[in-house]
Amino acid sequence: MTDSYIRHVQLLGFEKRYLPSQHYVYMFMVKWQDLTEKLVYRKYTEIYEFHKALKEMFPIEAGDINKEHRTIPHLPAPKWFDGLRSTENRQVTLSDYSSSLLSLPPKISRCPHVLKFFQVRPEDENRVANSNSGRKPETFLLKEDSSKKNVSDITGPIILQSYRAIADYDKNSKSELTVKTGDVVDVVEKNENGWWFCQLRNKRGWVPSAFLEPLDGPDESEEQDPNYEGELHITTKEYSADMEDELSLKEGESVEVIHKLLDGWWVVRRGSITGYFPAMYLQKSGEKALTNGNPSNRKALPPRRSTISNANSMHKANRKQISQETYRRNSKKYLKQRQSIIHSESNILIITEEIKAEEDKPKPQPAIPPRPSKELILDRCSEHTKNKIRTVN
The missing domain is CATH 2.30.30.40 (SH3 Domains)
Known part of the structure; x- marks a missing residue:
């Protein structure tokens, strides 16, 4: 007898259920080797736990030993709270994930862990009966063109x-x-x-x-380079510097952010002075502050990376360090250039306004010459004209 295996898995959509509490499940049509098709329902948390267990079973293919050898597809972790939109946007990721999973070598795609996960469970068959005691589930089918959606349109990280x-x-x-x-x-x-x-x-x-x-490897490549043009931000909370290279600022002050660092301590400029300041106390000028679900509301500030001691850390060995003197020197250089540009633009504006004012002035009209006398006209006429005038007279 031929061993059981899965030919194809197709994501059909998802359901919004209300018992025992509101949650979402994805619908998969599983086609087996005997051409039978079974409909199964899985929560995203179940799919992710399955994915994590699969990586542990095949550490080489999961890239745990060498990332270049990874063949098991990536799958983003569940969000803190799943809503309708995130559940819908995740369909493209799951569709690609199931296709990639079955294209792996048989030792993975046909392993007992994969087969067991997609087998029909009692709750898959008794779904209708279980829903009679409460509000009926809402079904959302996957659109045909959804699989063509650009990866950049998917909410949440694709590769963890x-x-x-x-x-x-x-x-x-x-x-x-x-x-x-x-x-x-x-x-x-x-x-x-x-x-x-x-x-x-x-x-x-x-x-x-x-x-x-x-x-x-070190992650300094993830950090942006300093931007000495600066982005205007407003301080949302007062902070008193604990270290010499930090700035003390009051709430409501305007500063320019010139370097955003991963540890949440940004280099800001006030006038020509620069220093570190906690990013969670900064709000971009013109934007409204976020309050719900924002980790900026925490009581404690994240520590600066330079305060974490570990001799074996990559941060200590290969990390590029920029001193405050370098920040300030480059800031002064940029501010001088900006002032020069502003001065040049001001001069150009003044000259332009002067030219425009000259153009707008009313031009003097030419004087109308006096009418010549009859004798002068006759004197300057040709003999032919003079003869005609005499004939008329």
Whole structure:
């Protein structure tokens, strides 16, 4: 008898269910080797746990030993809260994931772990009966052109990066995550204020990015280069400097951000003076402050990366360091250039306005010459004209 295997898996859409509480499940049509087709329903958390277990079973193909050897497709971790939009946008990712999964070698695509996950469960067959006692599920079918949607249109990260903890961090609230030195976490979201949302096995939470470094090399390439033109920001909270290279600012002050760093401590400029300032106390000029679900509302500031001591950290060995003297020297140079440009533009504007004023002045009209006398006219006429005048007279 031929061993059982899956020929094809197709994502049909998802359902919004209300029992025992509101949640979402994805609908898969599974076509087996005997050409039978079965409909199964899976929560995204179940799919992600299946994915994590598959990576542990095949560490080489998961890229745990060498990232270049990875063949198992990536799958983003569940969000803190799943809504209708995120569930809908994730369909393209799941459709691509299931197709890529079955295209892997048989030792993976036909392994018991994969087969068991897509087998029909009792709750798959009794779905209708279970829904009679409450509000009926709402079904959302996948549009035919959804599979052609650009990857950039998908909400949330597509490829999760793995980072290593370089020091112990004990959480200070329920929304944070405790990590120990050497723990490897998957980063789901990188917030500019220095708090990253991470997944460690079956736990999720916020971790200061200063405690994390990538597995394969320094991450300074992820940071933007200094922008001495600066972006205008407003301070949303007062901060008193703890270190010499930081700035003390009051709430409501205007500063220019010239360098955004991953640990959430940005280099800002006030006048010609520069210094580090916590990003969570900054708001871009003209934008409204976010309050709900924003990790900036935390009581504690994320630590600066330079304060985390670990002799073996990549941050210590290969990281590019820019001194405040360099920031200030380049800032003064830029400010001088900007002042020169503004002065030149002002001169051009003045000259332009003067030219325009000259053009707008009323031009003098030419004087009308006096009418010549009859004798003068006759004197300047030809003999032919004179003869005609005499004939008329």
